[in-house]
Amino acid sequence: MLLKFIRFIVLVLALTASHGWAQEKTSFSQLSAETRVIAEQYFKAYIARDWERLEPLLADAGGFEDPTATLVFGSVRFEGKTATLKNFREGYAAIKHMEFHQMRAFVSGEHAVFEGTLDWTLGLRDGKSAVTQAMPFITVLRVVRGRVLEHRDFADYTPFLAAMRAARAGG
Numbered sequence: 001m002l003l004k005f006i007r008f009i010v011l012v013l014a015l016t017a018s019h020g021w022a023q024e025k026t027s028f029s030q031l032s033a034e035t036r037v038i039a040e041q042y043f044k045a046y047i048a049r050d051w052e053r054l055e056p057l058l059a060d061a062g063g064f065e066d067p068t069a070t071l072v073f074g075s076v077r078f079e080g081k082t083a084t085l086k087n088f089r090e091g092y093a094a095i096k097h098m099e100f101h102q103m104r105a106f107v108s109g110e111h112a113v114f115e116g117t118l119d120w121t122l123g124l125r126d127g128k129s130a131v132t133q134a135m136p137f138i139t140v141l142r143v144v145r146g147r148v149l150e151h152r153d154f155a156d157y158t159p160f161l162a163a164m165r166a167a168r169a170g171g
Helices: 002-018 028-048 051-057 067-073 081-091 158-168
Strands: 058-065 077-079 095-108 111-123 129-144 147-155
Touching: 028 051, 028 095, 028 111, 028 129, 028 147, 051 058, 051 081, 058 081, 067 147, 077 081, 095 129, 111 158, 129 158
Parallel strands: 058 147
Antiparallel strands: 058 077, 095 111, 111 129, 129 147
């Protein structure tokens, strides 16, 4: 009887270890909660263009990409914290105002998604401004070990292009 009990215990331990149950894992809910805290801080700093506040939240290997901006601005992809922050500081320097109107946001594990519209004003070289209103906008962040590793923006640049035409026409 004792031999059967020992075999049972060995079998249970083997099954537990093989399924990862013996290892302590971060739960989905816990990881989502941790991601939410970092992602919300990062996204608020991004919209405020507060690069000093954003910098410690971005991983050293972190990057930024906006594949929807390619036809408007050319390739918009930066890898590494240094290149990403340089892009933000220099590439966003002409932005006078950015305001995000959130429609929906959710966090799932290590991913955070912010969906809404973006109002933003770009100062042009001739002193005029392109005022973009209600541009559909989505940001997807991936947070790993407490830092943003991936930042992807997706936007419908139609309102921006209309704002640029209006600014150039003097309207």
